Amino acid sequence: MSQSSLPLRGAVDLGALATQREAEQRRQSAMSGAPAGVVVDVTTQTFERDVIMQSQTVPVVLDLWASWCGPCKTLSPILETLAAEYAGRFVLAKVDVDAEQQIAAAFQVQSIPSVFAVISGQPLPLFQGALPEPQVRAYIDELLRVAAENGINGTVAGATPASSEPEVEADEEPPVDPRFVAAYDAIEAGDWAAAADAYRAVLAATPGDADAQAGVALCELQVRLERGDETGALRDADVAAAAGDWPTAFAALIAEVKATSGDERDRARERLIGLFAIAGDDPAVAPARVALASALF
CATH class of the missing domain: 3.40.30.10 (Glutaredoxin)
Known part of the structure; x- marks a missing residue:
C-alpha cells in the first residue's frame, strides 16, 4: 500500500x-x-x-x-x-x-x-x-x-460491539459541558471560525469562563495557522504552540513584547495571554507570566 x-x-x-x-x-x-x-x-x-x-x-x-x-x-x-x-x-x-x-x-x-x-x-x-x-x-x-x-480483515478475538446503553456506575464521570456542544460540533466539521464564535457566545453569557477563553484562543490559533499569513515571532509562537512546545512559544512572544511598542506590543501581549489560556496549568505558564510582567513594567 x-x-x-x-x-x-x-x-x-x-x-x-x-x-x-x-x-x-x-x-x-x-x-x-x-x-x-x-x-x-x-x-x-x-x-x-x-x-x-x-x-x-x-x-x-x-x-x-x-x-x-x-x-x-x-x-x-x-x-x-x-x-x-x-x-x-x-x-x-x-x-x-x-x-x-x-x-x-x-x-x-x-x-x-x-x-x-x-x-x-x-x-x-x-x-x-x-x-x-x-x-x-x-x-x-x-x-x-x-x-x-490485502487479505487482512479479521477481528480481535472476543471483541464485541460496545453497548449503546452503557451501564451507569456510581462514580461515572460527568458528561461534557453542554454549553460547548455547538463549539465541538463546529470543530468536528472543521469550521474553526464558527467554533470560536460559539465559545465567544459562552463568554458573553459567563464572562471570565476559563474554558471558554481557552476555546476561543485555541480556535483563533487554528484559524491563523490555516491562513498562514503570520510572520516573525508571532508565527514562531503559533507553530510552537501547535506542537505543544509552550516554553518556546512563550519565549518568542515575550521577546516580541520587549522588542516592540504600541499596537505591536499589545498584539504580542494579547497573543501571549491567549496561549496562557490554552496551556492552562502547564508548568511553563507561571514563569512566563512573571517574565511578561517584567517585560511590561
Whole structure:
C-alpha cells in the first residue's frame, strides 16, 4: 500500500479542544466502552506480540504520544472512541514515546502525535497532528478497505460491539459541558471560525469562563495557522504552540513584547495571554507570566 492511497494531507497540531480535564473524561469514557484487547499500551517488550503478530489478522493503528503533548490529549480520545466503536476491526496500540524511545526512533518520529498503521508487519504512515474526528474516521475507513484488499480483515478475538446503553456506575464521570456542544460540533466539521464564535457566545453569557477563553484562543490559533499569513515571532509562537512546545512559544512572544511598542506590543501581549489560556496549568505558564510582567513594567 502506498502512502498516496490514503487521504493524506498536512495537519496542524493543536492543544486540547477543551480543558485537559474534559479530554481525560472523554478518554476514560472511550476506554470503558472498548472491548478487551482493542486498545493496548505497547512497550518494546510487547511490540512483537501486540503489533507485528496482531497485524497478521487485523490492522494495527499506532498512536505515538507523550504526557506533555497537548495535541495528544485531543487525538487520543478520538482514536480510543473509534476503536471502541469499530469493536475489534482494528487494534489501537498506544506508544508513550518518552518511555519507549526505541520504538519512536524505529518509526523516525519527528513530531507528535504521529499515527502509523501496521498491516502484515509492514508499517505505513497515516498522519500527524490532532485531526478532527471525521478526518480520523476517514483514515480508519480507508485503512480497513486497503487491509481487506490485502487479505487482512479479521477481528480481535472476543471483541464485541460496545453497548449503546452503557451501564451507569456510581462514580461515572460527568458528561461534557453542554454549553460547548455547538463549539465541538463546529470543530468536528472543521469550521474553526464558527467554533470560536460559539465559545465567544459562552463568554458573553459567563464572562471570565476559563474554558471558554481557552476555546476561543485555541480556535483563533487554528484559524491563523490555516491562513498562514503570520510572520516573525508571532508565527514562531503559533507553530510552537501547535506542537505543544509552550516554553518556546512563550519565549518568542515575550521577546516580541520587549522588542516592540504600541499596537505591536499589545498584539504580542494579547497573543501571549491567549496561549496562557490554552496551556492552562502547564508548568511553563507561571514563569512566563512573571517574565511578561517584567517585560511590561
